[in-house]
Amino acid sequence: MLLSVAAFAQGRMSHVSVVPAPARVVSPVIDGTKTTFSIAAPQAIHVSLHGSWMNTNDNCYGPLVQDTQVGVIPMTRGENGVWSCTIETPAPELWTYNFYIDGVYVPDFANPLIQRDGTRLLSILLVPGKLSENYDGATQHGNLNQVWYDSPTLGFERRMYVYTPYGYEDKANKKTRYPVLYLLHGGGCDEDTWESMGRVTAIVDNLIQKGQAKPMIVVMPNGNASQSCSPFLRIPAPDGAAESARQNRNLYIHSLVKDIIPYIESHYRVVPKPEYRAVSGLSMGGGHTLSVTAEYPGTFAYICPMGCGGNRNEDFVKGLQGIKKAGYKLYWLAAGTSDFAYPGAKVLDEVLTENGMQHTFYTKDGGHTWSNWRIFLNEMLPLLFK
Amino acid sequence: MLLSVAAFAQGRMSHVSVVPAPARVVSPVIDGTKTTFSIAAPQAIHVSLHGSWMNTNDNCYGPLVQDTQVGVIPMTRGENGVWSCTIETPAPELWTYNFYIDGVYVPDFANPLIQRDGTRLLSILLVPGKLSENYDGATQHGNLNQVWYDSPTLGFERRMYVYTPYGYEDKANKKTRYPVLYLLHGGGCDEDTWESMGRVTAIVDNLIQKGQAKPMIVVMPNGNASQSCSPFLRIPAPDGAAESARQNRNLYIHSLVKDIIPYIESHYRVVPKPEYRAVSGLSMGGGHTLSVTAEYPGTFAYICPMGCGGNRNEDFVKGLQGIKKAGYKLYWLAAGTSDFAYPGAKVLDEVLTENGMQHTFYTKDGGHTWSNWRIFLNEMLPLLFK
Numbered sequence: 001m002l003l004s005v006a007a008f009a010q011g012r013m014s015h016v017s018v019v020p021a022p023a024r025v026v027s028p029v030i031d032g033t034k035t036t037f038s039i040a041a042p043q044a045i046h047v048s049l050h051g052s053w054m055n056t057n058d059n060c061y062g063p064l065v066q067d068t069q070v071g072v073i074p075m076t077r078g079e080n081g082v083w084s085c086t087i088e089t090p091a092p093e094l095w096t097y098n099f100y101i102d103g104v105y106v107p108d109f110a111n112p113l114i115q116r117d118g119t120r121l122l123s124i125l126l127v128p129g130k131l132s133e134n135y136d137g138a139t140q141h142g143n144l145n146q147v148w149y150d151s152p153t154l155g156f157e158r159r160m161y162v163y164t165p166y167g168y169e170d171k172a173n174k175k176t177r178y179p180v181l182y183l184l185h186g187g188g189c190d191e192d193t194w195e196s197m198g199r200v201t202a203i204v205d206n207l208i209q210k211g212q213a214k215p216m217i218v219v220m221p222n223g224n225a226s227q228s229c230s231p232f233l234r235i236p237a238p239d240g241a242a243e244s245a246r247q248n249r250n251l252y253i254h255s256l257v258k259d260i261i262p263y264i265e266s267h268y269r270v271v272p273k274p275e276y277r278a279v280s281g282l283s284m285g286g287g288h289t290l291s292v293t294a295e296y297p298g299t300f301a302y303i304c305p306m307g308c309g310g311n312r313n314e315d316f317v318k319g320l321q322g323i324k325k326a327g328y329k330l331y332w333l334a335a336g337t338s339d340f341a342y343p344g345a346k347v348l349d350e351v352l353t354e355n356g357m358q359h360t361f362y363t364k365d366g367g368h369t370w371s372n373w374r375i376f377l378n379e380m381l382p383l384l385f386k
Numbered sequence: 387m388l389l390s391v392a393a394f395a396q397g398r399m400s401h402v403s404v405v406p407a408p409a410r411v412v413s414p415v416i417d418g419t420k421t422t423f424s425i426a427a428p429q430a431i432h433v434s435l436h437g438s439w440m441n442t443n444d445n446c447y448g449p450l451v452q453d454t455q456v457g458v459i460p461m462t463r464g465e466n467g468v469w470s471c472t473i474e475t476p477a478p479e480l481w482t483y484n485f486y487i488d489g490v491y492v493p494d495f496a497n498p499l500i501q502r503d504g505t506r507l508l509s510i511l512l513v514p515g516k517l518s519e520n521y522d523g524a525t526q527h528g529n530l531n532q533v534w535y536d537s538p539t540l541g542f543e544r545r546m547y548v549y550t551p552y553g554y555e556d557k558a559n560k561k562t563r564y565p566v567l568y569l570l571h572g573g574g575c576d577e578d579t580w581e582s583m584g585r586v587t588a589i590v591d592n593l594i595q596k597g598q599a600k601p602m603i604v605v606m607p608n609g610n611a612s613q614s615c616s617p618f619l620r621i622p623a624p625d626g627a628a629e630s631a632r633q634n635r636n637l638y639i640h641s642l643v644k645d646i647i648p649y650i651e652s653h654y655r656v657v658p659k660p661e662y663r664a665v666s667g668l669s670m671g672g673g674h675t676l677s678v679t680a681e682y683p684g685t686f687a688y689i690c691p692m693g694c695g696g697n698r699n700e701d702f703v704k705g706l707q708g709i710k711k712a713g714y715k716l717y718w719l720a721a722g723t724s725d726f727a728y729p730g731a732k733v734l735d736e737v738l739t740e741n742g743m744q745h746t747f748y749t750k751d752g753g754h755t756w757s758n759w760r761i762f763l764n765e766m767l768p769l770l771f772k
Contacts, residue, residue, distance in 0.1 A: 043489035045431060101490045103429035109491065112505050112618045119498050121507065136620065141543070145531040148552070157527070166534070169653055232498045234522065267555055 025082055027110040028097075028125055035089045035125070037097070039108065042081025044101050048072035051097035051125065052371075053090040072100055092129020093371060094199065096122035116196045116232070118188060134378055138205035140166040144195065148229075149263045153255035154245075156238050159229035160260065161191050163201055163218040164268065165208055177271045179385040180217045180264060182256065182300070183377075184281025184288045186307075190230035191222040197370045203377055213381040216278075217268055221260055223281075223288055225252040253291045257299060275329060278302030278384045282373045283341070286333075290348075294319025298326030302384050306334045306376045307368055309344015310351050317351060324357050330383055331359035334376040338367035411468055413496040414483075414511055421475045421511065423483070425494065428467025430487050434458035437483040437511065438757075439476040458486055478515020479757060480585065482508035502582045502618070504574060520764055524591035526552040530581065534615075535649045539641040540631075542624050545615035546577050546646065549587055549604040550654065551594055563657045565771040566603045566650060568642065568686070569763075570667030570674045572693075576616035577608040583756045589763055599767040602664075603654055607646055609667075609674055611638040639677045643685060661715060664688030664770045668759045669727070672719075676734075680705025684712030688770050692720045692762045693754055695730015696737050703737060710743050716769060717745035720762040724753035 023040040041047050050072045075083040096115060099106045107114060113124035126135060142165040151158045167173050183200065185193045194200045200218060207213035222229060225245035228237040245251060256279075265272040279300040281289045286308030293303050294316070303323070310316060323331075331352065335345035342363075349361040362379060366372045409426040427433050436458045461469040482501060485492045493500060499510035512521060528551040537544045553559050569586065571579045580586045586604060593599035608615060611631035614623040631637060642665075651658040665686040667675045672694030679689050680702070689709070696702060709717075717738060721731035728749075735747040748765060752758045 039490070041488065041490045043432065045488065046429065101487045101492070102427065102431065104425070104427045104487045104490075104492060105495065106487070106490060106492050107507075109505050109507070113620055114618075119495050121493075121495070139543075141534040141545070141621070143531060143533050145529060147529050147555075148527040149555075157525075159527070169533075169535075171652070232500075234499055235527070266557070 023080055023082055025110050027084075027108050030089055030125075030127065033089050034086050035127075036084055036086045037075070037099075037108065038082050038084040038110070039075075039099050039101075039106070040080075040082045041077075041101055044077075044083070046100075046102055047075045047077070047083040048100045049075055049085055049087075049097060050100065051087075051090070052095045052122075053093075055369075075099075090125070090127055092127045092131045092133075094132055094135050094374065095125040095127065097125055098123060117193065119232070131375070134203045134206035135199045135374070136202050138202060138209050140209045141205050142166050142168065142201060142208075144201055149259065151255050151259040153258050154225055154241065154251050156228060156241060158222055158227075158237075159191055159233075160222060161195060161220040162264070162268070163195075163204060163220070165215040165217065166205065167215060168217075168269075174269075177269045177276075178215060178217050179276040179278070180219060180268075180270050181278040181280065181302075181381075181384060182219045182221070182260070184221065184223050184279070184285030186281075186283035186285050190224065190227065190232070191220050192230045192232065194220045198374055198377060200377065203374065204381065207378070207381050214385040216381075216385060217264070217270060219260065219264055221256065223252055223285060225255075250291070250295070253288060253295055256288070256292050257296045261299075274298055274301040274327075276301075276385065278304065278330075280304035280306065280377075280380060281308075282376075283307045283368065286341075290316075290319075293323055293328075297322040298328075301327070301329040302332075303328055303330065304332045304334070304380050305348075306373060306380075307336075307339055307341045307345075308348075309335075309341050309346075310348030311344070312347065312351060317355065320351060320355055320357060324355060331357060332362065332380055332383060333359065334362040334372075334380070336366035336368070336372045337363055338365065339372070340368060409466055409468055411496050413470075413494050416475055416511075416513065419475050420472050421513075422470055422472040423461070423485075423494065424468055424470040424496070425461075425485050425487075425492070426466075426468045427463075427485075427487055430463075430469070432486075432488055433461045433463070433469040434486045435461055435471055435473075435483060436486065437473075437476070438481045438508075439479075461485070476511070476513055478513045478517045478519075480518055480521050480760065481511040481513065483511055484509060503579065505618070517761070520589045520592035521585045521760070522588050524588060524595050526595045527591050528552050528554065528587060528594075530587055535645065537641050537645040539644050540611055540627065540637050542614060542627060544608055544613075544623075545619075546608060547581060547606040548650070548654070549590060549606070551601040551603065552591065553601060554603075554655075560655075563655045563662075564601060564603050565662040565664070566605060566654075566656050567664040567666065567688075567767075567770060568605045568607070568646070570607065570609050570665070570671030572667075572669035572671050576610065576613065576618070577606050578616045578618065580606045584760055584763060586763065589760065590767065593764070593767050600771040602767075602771065603650070603656060605646065605650055607642065609638055609671060611641075636677070636681070639674060639681055642674070642678050643682045647685075660684055660687045660713075662687075662771065664690065664716075666690035666692065666763075666766060667694075668762075669693045669754065672727075676702075676705075679709055679714075683708040684714075687713070687715040688718075689714055689716065690718045690720070690766050691734075692759060692766075693722075693725055693727045693731075694734075695721075695727050695732075696734030697730070698733065698737060703741065706737060706741055706743060710741060717743060718748060718766055718769060719745065720748040720758075720766070722752035722754070722758045723749055724751065725758070726754060 025038040027038040075085040108123035226242035286305035289305040411424040413424040461471040494509035612628035672691035675691040
């Protein structure tokens with residue numbers, strides 16, 4: 001197709017070149033113990049693959065953090081300009097990967113499975129098996145609602161995700177009331193991240209379908225008090241929001257109980273009692289879990305911080321004692337042994353013990369990673385509301 | 387950070403190389419009449435920019451269709467390996483763009499605004515102005531719900547998006563009932579596409595907030611009878627779904643009226659009458675609009691096919707006559723004058739006239755493009771339910 005000069009009236013350019021359409025490729029291809037990745041890049045000089053199975057950095061802020069170098073596997077150019085490489089299929093897990101085209105990060109656009117972590121897009125290699133069995137495959141799906149609610153505590157309207165389980169909408173269940181898990185995200189993330197990176201709806205769908213978890217509502221708020229919603233939408237919070245958040249670091253904590261819980265309890269068929277409320281979160285969200293339960297003891301009967309730590313400061317210990325006094329049904333904390341938060345999690349474990357508070361400290365190998373957040377979620381959900 | 391050998395136990399490789407973290411860039415930067423795009427690519431040989439303002443192909447299946455070549459602007463490498471180019475800021479519009487890194491398509495990951503069209507991810511350049519004023523900027527947002535519903539007509543459960551307007555959840559409105567627009571997508575798209583590419587929630591939010599459109603519910607189903615949901619989710623329909631769809635090409639049309647409307651009318655506060663139902667769609671969705679209104683005359687009082695054509699076949703004309711006989715309030719069709727569907731749209735216009743059917747044929751320049759679908763939506767919504 002020839003290009004008309006008129007079409008470029010708005011583009012100031014001295015030279016026009018064209019790029020031929022890429023060859024169609026199928027990627028990735030899992031074939032038993034071998035997995036092959038391909039990308040059409042006939043003009044590239046160096047093409048390589050990075051996969052999360054290669055990560056030495058046990059931090060979910062992984063290989064694209066400034067100044068961190070990543071390991072890659074060089075790919076081989078085929079005759080038709082399609083580059084490929086074949087690796088031993090990694091163990092069952094939700095891995096992520098990308099290509100580097102002459103040093104530039106590129107997802108695998110032949111692959112529809114993609115995750116968004118901030119502005120990073122990661123292609124997904126989902127290797128089936130026991131560990132990953134709940135990351136897809138459910139045939140009974142709940143609904144995922146993107147909900148705007150008024151948050152007077154912060155002074156503006158904000159967005160959260162609300163998952164309602166399969167069957168919630170059935171007329172047969174119209175008198176049924178459900179328990180609620182408030183699931184909080186980590187630093188640099190937003191209300192979309194637990195779903196995008198954590199596969200929440202797939203995991204909850206599967207566990208409910210298998211009868212291993214109670215049908216429940218899952219609320220995923222935005223834990224950044226300077227934001228109205230995921231920055232991905234580019235819908236700014238009002239002027240002054242960031243400053244307010246800086247001046248009062250507990251605004252979001254208060255909004256969980258004063259704005260979000262009342263909204264959920266007046267808009268969804270839930271049981272408005274502590275025994276039907278769970279709160280959990282990863283990293284900063286684990287910190288929020290500790291803060292909100294200390295600030296509002298007796299509000300949540302199920303308390304499940306992940307990837308965060310405690311301390312022996314007087315206020316912190318008093319907060320735990322307040323929770324003990326008010327009562328709870330489950331205190332379940334989790335951290336990987338390579339997690340930088342692990343030492344702090346051990347302190348929390350010890351302080352709970354020292355204060356006579358029944359709890360479970362779930363640990364496994366690995367670090368501050370989405371692999372572990374998904375595994376922890378999978379472990380924790382069957383324990384709730386029972 | 388040195389890389390340990392142990393971490394590569396699962397990757398079979400003969401050589402390991404590393405990729406340094408990219409420099410942070412800000413892109414795009416709209417500065418009055420100049421717009422600059424940048425990407426860090428120190429190892430690349432050729433970097434160029436493609437923008438939709440450059441498209442000569444007036445088809446929304448645009449420049450990445452097989453065998454179509456695209457025009458690009460070469461970018462200039464700066465000293466720090468950051469490539470950039472500056473263009474005259476295009477006219478107000480939602481444009482899309484990407485880079486080519488040594489011939490490989492790469493979105494602009496410095497830019498959070500992104501659209502998904504199938505597996506294609508396009509970066510968004512939103513140039514503010516009159517034409518684009520409703521593509522963002524609303525401060526009163528409706529909710530967007532991802533809803534799974536049973537579709538007995540097709541034989542399996544399927545997903546659709548349901549937008550409820552700002553205020554729908556307010557207790558003050560709990561007795562208010564709303565009209566419904568059923569908004570249908572084009573070929574190769576899915577239930578996510580009208581939102582992702584068409585900016586539906588932004589447009590409807592803005593028009594409602596400005597008092598130019600009636601508060602309404604917008605239902606966006608998946609029009610591919612072989613799919614349970616967007617292929618992006620990789621949740622397959624049951625075996626046999628594709629074959630059923632092939633054997634009975636009207637299954638989806640019937641499901642709109644037999645499965646989707648009843649679901650909406652029993653789960654949302656709507657007025658279950660034809661005067662409170664509109665149906666519209668682009669391209670294949672326009673075809674679905676024509677089919678469902680012919681098959682179920684009198685079901686929808688507002689009929690708004692876009693980018694599709696009619697004919698003078700006996701069945702088609704009889705279908706229109708049935709609509710006339712049953713009654714309707716608005717018949718509004720739209721097509722760009724460069725659209726390959728424009729001749730057929732003119733035929734539809736003529737046949738409506740020949741049969742004494744009041745209607746509006748909205749035309750403008752441009753083709754079968756998302757630019758036009760958004761503009762048509764913006765024109766059409768204020769006409770509904772009045």
